[in-house]
Amino acid sequence: MEQFVDRDVERDQLTDCYESETADFVVIYGRRRLGKSELVRQSIADQEDAVYYQAVESTAQNQLEQFVETATAQFPSLQNVRRDWEAILETLGEENAIVVIDEFPFLIEEDDSLPSRIQRVWDTKLQETGMTLVLVGSSISVMENKVLSGSAPLYGRRTATIDLKPLDVADARKFFPGYDPETAITTWAIYGGTPYYLQTIDPDETLGTNVQQGVLSEQSLLYSEPEFLLRTELRQPNTYFSILRALAHGRRTPNEIAGMAGIESGSLSTYLQKLRRLRLVERHIPVTASPTASKRGRYRIAAPLFRFWFRFVYGNQDQLRILGDTAYDELIAPELADYVSPLFERLCQRALPHLIDRRFSDVGQWWFKEHELDVLGLTESGLVAGECKFASQPVSEGVLADLDRTASEVRWSEEPADGETLYVLFSRSGYTDDLKNTADARDDVRLFELSDIIY
Numbered sequence: 001m002e003q004f005v006d007r008d009v010e011r012d013q014l015t016d017c018y019e020s021e022t023a024d025f026v027v028i029y030g031r032r033r034l035g036k037s038e039l040v041r042q043s044i045a046d047q048e049d050a051v052y053y054q055a056v057e058s059t060a061q062n063q064l065e066q067f068v069e070t071a072t073a074q075f076p077s078l079q080n081v082r083r084d085w086e087a088i089l090e091t092l093g094e095e096n097a098i099v100v101i102d103e104f105p106f107l108i109e110e111d112d113s114l115p116s117r118i119q120r121v122w123d124t125k126l127q128e129t130g131m132t133l134v135l136v137g138s139s140i141s142v143m144e145n146k147v148l149s150g151s152a153p154l155y156g157r158r159t160a161t162i163d164l165k166p167l168d169v170a171d172a173r174k175f176f177p178g179y180d181p182e183t184a185i186t187t188w189a190i191y192g193g194t195p196y197y198l199q200t201i202d203p204d205e206t207l208g209t210n211v212q213q214g215v216l217s218e219q220s221l222l223y224s225e226p227e228f229l230l231r232t233e234l235r236q237p238n239t240y241f242s243i244l245r246a247l248a249h250g251r252r253t254p255n256e257i258a259g260m261a262g263i264e265s266g267s268l269s270t271y272l273q274k275l276r277r278l279r280l281v282e283r284h285i286p287v288t289a290s291p292t293a294s295k296r297g298r299y300r301i302a303a304p305l306f307r308f309w310f311r312f313v314y315g316n317q318d319q320l321r322i323l324g325d326t327a328y329d330e331l332i333a334p335e336l337a338d339y340v341s342p343l344f345e346r347l348c349q350r351a352l353p354h355l356i357d358r359r360f361s362d363v364g365q366w367w368f369k370e371h372e373l374d375v376l377g378l379t380e381s382g383l384v385a386g387e388c389k390f391a392s393q394p395v396s397e398g399v400l401a402d403l404d405r406t407a408s409e410v411r412w413s414e415e416p417a418d419g420e421t422l423y424v425l426f427s428r429s430g431y432t433d434d435l436k437n438t439a440d441a442r443d444d445v446r447l448f449e450l451s452d453i454i455y
C-alpha cells in the first residue's frame, strides 16, 4: 500500500484503549472493503505486545491452533498453557496483551459457544487486567446478532465500538490528487469512499482509462466485485440484484422499485430491510419530516460503486464485451452527467455547512408532492434552499426563480418567525451574467462552483 489515508480519529481511539491501564474490549465492524483490517494493522504497528490473528474458514480446532501459534510467537509463556480459548486468553490477559481477532464471524460459524465463553473469561479474569481485546468483523449480520445486540453474551462488555464508514470525498481525493474538480467529483461518484476500490485508480491515467481497465474489462478487479460480495452475503441474491438494478436506474419509492424489479410490493420491505442492514441501501426522508413518523421514505444505493455497477455493468456484460476498449466512451461518457447528478447533490449537501456561516441542525433533500429541493439546510436563522446543476450550460435566472417558488412551499415547524431564506446554487458550468448581477445585488443569494464543494 502506497499510503494509508486518514482514519486518524479511529486510530487515536484504538491507541487510547491500548495505552489505558484498564481492560478494553473493542468491536470494529462495517461493510466489506472499507479497510477494517488495514486500520487495525496500522494501529498496532508500533505496539510491542500485540497479537494479530486473521481467522480463516476452517475447523474450530484449526482456528484455535493457528491463533495459539501466532500468539506464542509473541508470548512464549503460552507454550505450556492448556489449549482452549479461555486459558489462552487468560494468560494473554496476565501479559496485558493487545489481542486482535480479525474476521471473528468465521470463529463463531464454527463454534457458536465462543462469545459466551469469552464473556465468562472476560467477567471473571480479563476485565481486571490491562489487556485490550479487539474483535473485527465484516459480516454485519453476525457482528450485530452475536456480538453487539442486547441478547448477545458479549453485550455490555464493550468499551468502544468502531462502525467504520467510507472515506469522505476529501480523503478519497488523495487517491487521485491531480484530477480537476469536475473529474474528481465524477471519480468519487463512481468509486465512492471505499479504499479497496479507490486503490485500483492509477492517478497518472485518465478517469476513462481507469474505469475502462479497472471496472469495465472482464479481467479487472471490480468487474465482478458487487456480484461477488452479494453472493457471499446472500443465499438467493437474484431478487436483490433486481432491486439494486431498479435503484441504480433511478427508482426511489417502494412502488417504483417493486414495479421495475417485478416483485410484489408486499414482499419488497423484507428485501430492502436486508439490503439496509448490509449497508448497501439507505432510506432517507425529507429533511423537515420526523424520522420516526415519516412515511415518505425514499431509497437509494449507499455505495457509489454498486450504483455504477448496477447501472452500467449488470446485464450489460455482452455489450461491454462487444464494445471492448471503446465501452467507456460509447456507453458511459454520454450518460455520465445524468449518472453523477444525484451524487453531486449529496456532495453539495455535505459541503453546505462548510460554506454558509450559520448553525445547521440538519441538511438533506426535501420533497412534497411535485415539489423538490436538491438541498435544504435547517438553521436557527431560517432555511437554506439550494439547487444543483451538473450540466454543460451556465445556470440562468430562471433556475433561481424556480428555487424561490419551490422554497416557498416548504413547511418547517421550527422555522423562526423572522427567519430569512438563503438561496444557494451549485453549478458545474458557471452562471449567466444576468444571474451573477442579480446575485451581486442581493445578499440572500450565493453562487458556488465545483471547486467550492470539493476541498
Ligand SMILES: Nc1ncnc2c1ncn2[C@@H]1O[C@H](COP(=O)(O)OP(=O)(O)OP(=O)(O)O)[C@@H](O)[C@H]1O
Binding pocket: 001, 003, 004, 005, 006, 007, 031, 032, 033, 034, 035, 036, 037, 038, 039, 137, 138, 195, 196, 197, 199
Ligand atoms: N485508509 C486506507 N488508506 C489506503 N488504503 C487503504 C486504507 N484502508 C484500507 N486500504 C486498502 O484497501 C484494501 C482493503 O482493506 P482491508 O482488507 O483492510 O478491508 P476490510 O474492511 O478488512 O475488508 P473485508 O471486510 O472485505 O475483508 C487493502 O488493500 C488496504 O491496503
